[in-house]
Amino acid sequence: xxxxxxNTLLEVKNISKTYQSRKRQPVYALRxxxxxxxxxxxxxxxxxxxxxxxxLCRVIAGIEKPxxxxxxxQGEPADHRKIRSSLQMVFQNSMDAVNIHLKAGKIxxxxxxxxxxxxxxxxxxxxxxxxxxxxxxxxxKAKYPRQFxxxxxxxxxxxxxxxxxxxxLLLDEPLSSLDVSVxxxxxxxxxxxxxxxxxxxxxxSHDLEAVxxxxxxxxxxYGGAAVEEIEDIRDICALTHPYTRRLLEAGELETESGExxxxxxxxxxxxxxxxxxxxxxxxxxxxxxxxxxxxxCFLERPGLVEREAGHRIACHFG
Amino acid sequence: xxxKFFLLLPALLVLICLLAPVxxxxxxxxxxxxxxxxxxxxxxxxGTDYLGRDIFSRVLWxxxxxxxxxxxxxxxxxxxxxxxxxxxxxxxxxxxxxVMKGSDILRSFPGIVLVLIVVxxxxxxxxxxxxxxxxxxxxxxxxxARNLTRAEMGRTAILASRLSGSSWLKILRRHIFISILxxxxxxxxxxxxxALLAISGYSFLGLGILPPDAEWxxxxxxxxxxxxxxxxxxxxxxxxxxxxxxxxxxGDRLRDKLEVRRS
Ligand SMILES: Nc1ncnc2c1ncn2[C@@H]1O[C@H](COP(=O)(O)OP(=O)(O)O)[C@@H](O)[C@H]1O
Ligand code: SF4
Ligand SMILES: [Mg+2]
Numbered sequence: 001x002x003x004x005x006x007n008t009l010l011e012v013k014n015i016s017k018t019y020q021s022r023k024r025q026p027v028y029a030l031r032x033x034x035x036x037x038x039x040x041x042x043x044x045x046x047x048x049x050x051x052x053x054x055x056l057c058r059v060i061a062g063i064e065k066p067x068x069x070x071x072x073x074q075g076e077p078a079d080h081r082k083i084r085s086s087l088q089m090v091f092q093n094s095m096d097a098v099n100i101h102l103k104a105g106k107i108x109x110x111x112x113x114x115x116x117x118x119x120x121x122x123x124x125x126x127x128x129x130x131x132x133x134x135x136x137x138x139x140x141k142a143k144y145p146r147q148f149x150x151x152x153x154x155x156x157x158x159x160x161x162x163x164x165x166x167x168x169l170l171l172d173e174p175l176s177s178l179d180v181s182v183x184x185x186x187x188x189x190x191x192x193x194x195x196x197x198x199x200x201x202x203x204x205s206h207d208l209e210a211v212x213x214x215x216x217x218x219x220x221x222y223g224g225a226a227v228e229e230i231e232d233i234r235d236i237c238a239l240t241h242p243y244t245r246r247l248l249e250a251g252e253l254e255t256e257s258g259e260x261x262x263x264x265x266x267x268x269x270x271x272x273x274x275x276x277x278x279x280x281x282x283x284x285x286x287x288x289x290x291x292x293x294x295x296x297c298f299l300e301r302p303g304l305v306e307r308e309a310g311h312r313i314a315c316h317f318g
Numbered sequence: 319x320x321x322k323f324f325l326l327l328p329a330l331l332v333l334i335c336l337l338a339p340v341x342x343x344x345x346x347x348x349x350x351x352x353x354x355x356x357x358x359x360x361x362x363x364x365g366t367d368y369l370g371r372d373i374f375s376r377v378l379w380x381x382x383x384x385x386x387x388x389x390x391x392x393x394x395x396x397x398x399x400x401x402x403x404x405x406x407x408x409x410x411x412x413x414x415x416x417v418m419k420g421s422d423i424l425r426s427f428p429g430i431v432l433v434l435i436v437v438x439x440x441x442x443x444x445x446x447x448x449x450x451x452x453x454x455x456x457x458x459x460x461x462x463a464r465n466l467t468r469a470e471m472g473r474t475a476i477l478a479s480r481l482s483g484s485s486w487l488k489i490l491r492r493h494i495f496i497s498i499l500x501x502x503x504x505x506x507x508x509x510x511x512x513a514l515l516a517i518s519g520y521s522f523l524g525l526g527i528l529p530p531d532a533e534w535x536x537x538x539x540x541x542x543x544x545x546x547x548x549x550x551x552x553x554x555x556x557x558x559x560x561x562x563x564x565x566x567x568x569g570d571r572l573r574d575k576l577e578v579r580r581s
Contacts, residue, residue, distance in 0.1 A: 063477050063480060063481065091478065093474065096474045096475065099492070099497065100497075101496045101497055111482035111483060114482055115482075115483050163482075164482065
């Protein structure tokens with residue numbers, strides 16, 4: 001195991017979160033998800049659209065409250081008002097994540113105004129430093145969001161997150177709305193920043209390659225539940241959960257950008273929601289699509305248990 | 319160039335009306351029966367009315383009043399409505415439903431009925447008319463601000479701002495207000511035209527500005543009795559039409575600009 005001896009920075013304990021669909025059906029966005037993350041490491045989270053990855057990030061960031069469960073930060077129950085600046089998040093759609101009426105400099109100044117006691121001039125300098133840190137130029141602070149490309153704007157969002165000097169950076173599909181070549185550049189940037197600033201990261205992605213490049217450990221989610229987890233991402237081939245196998249064989253998960261709306265519809269029909277609701281009470285979350293599902297799978301939900309050292313899986317037969 | 323001209327001319331009219339105390343050649347209320355119904359001349363540019371008052375001076379003073387009160391009502395209802403609407407959309411829940419239901423009820427009163435009620439309580443006068451107008455005019459802004467705020471609240475930018483440690487007040491100010499402002503401006507312009515028409519209309523009916531003070535709508539009403547001297551009605555009438563058309567055009571242009579920016 002790589003660097004496993006670091007202190008545990010974040011511990012997520014059995015968090016569940018249920019939303020109401022428009023038809024008043026419960027949507028189980030998270031079901032008893034738990035993991036721990038050591039300082040300086042990066043956890044990759046993969047799973048199809050609608051499986052609860054963004055909800056997981058929002059709950060950890062404290063923008064949303066879990067229905068049950070607990071988040072421990074540095075061993076203590078997280079009080080998000082106190083640790084606000086230590087937990088920062090980068091969102092999927094950078095254009096939606098910034099105020100298009102503000103110049104880049106003003107966008108970056110916001111966390112500085114709130115978290116630091118810098119005066120106007122010092123903030124100006126810090127903004128320039130941040131822009132250069134993410135590979136943009138100091139002059140870009142006078143530009144409006146519309147004047148940037150998607151990749152550049154995502155860099156600004158990363159800079160904004162870094163302005164707070166966070167310990168833990170939550171990256172919610174930071175690359176998925178970008179071109180492949182731009183993705184590679186941003187991945188490099190993130191990798192450099194992670195080393196340089198000793199960041200602990202949580203990277204949500206539908207791209208297994210990206211996760212493999214940046215993450216140290218991996219969590220696979222399906223239907224709001226964690227179905228498999230490995231401590232060392234180099235053991236990726238040792239994953240055995242039927243859903244993970246399907247992902248690995250497909251090479252890449254369904255992309256979420258662009259046709260995300262349609263995909264959501266396709267994946268989460270009302271029928272499926274009902275099925276998911278039913279299986280929350282009873283069987284395995286994947287039972288409806290699992291080629292190996294047997295009677296037991298529909299009746300009894302497998303817990304996430306340790307199969308070998310550093311490999312946990314939620315499957316009766318995997 | 320032509321389009322700029324379209325804005326320049328009404329702006330000029332507004333300006334000279336505002337400067338009426340300086341620019342008006344005559345005291346607008348000074349009657350002189352010896353020169354009533356005078357034709358246009360060097361001393362009385364637009365002639366005089368049935369009491370021998372200088373029409374040009376009265377048009378300037380009247381415009382100052384008509385547009386001034388219209389601006390006052392528009393500004394007050396815009397500020398109040400926008401603040402309430404933003405708060406309503408922002409807090410949601412019970413407060414939101416109360417505000418929205420309340421505005422629905424108020425909106426169902428026809429404007430003239432409200433004016434009559436207020437006038438019967440407070441007496442005839444521009445104050446009563448403005449008050450009655452304020453009672454309903456904020457609703458438009460409140461609804462619009464509320465819906466725009468709700469839409470804005472759904473954006474990730476708001477979450478990002480919370481993560482950046484901004485207080486709710488700062489989010490309202492820095493993100494929501496700035497984002498909805500461009501959408502509110504065309505409404506502001508159109509509504510000013512509406513308020514101007516309403517003030518003139520009520521004064522025309524004798525409910526608003528009281529004689530002898532000049533007001534465009536009232537001047538038109540005065541002129542009605544002397545159709546053979548069209549100057550009395552023509553000039554204030556032209557001014558009302560001109561200003562209302564101009565602000566409507568301005569509103570449309572602002573809206574077009576917005577469309578372009580959206581796409
Ligand atoms: N605010 C919300 N209200 C209702 N349902 C929601 C809300 N947010 C997310 N959901 C639902 O929760 C599920 C998980 O969503 P999300 O965490 O965004 O998934 P992912 O990021 O993996 O695509 C989806 O079915 C989604 O429709
Ligand atoms: S528990 Fe059953 S349904 Fe679930 S993944 Fe394992 S085999 Fe498939
Ligand atoms: Mg998501």
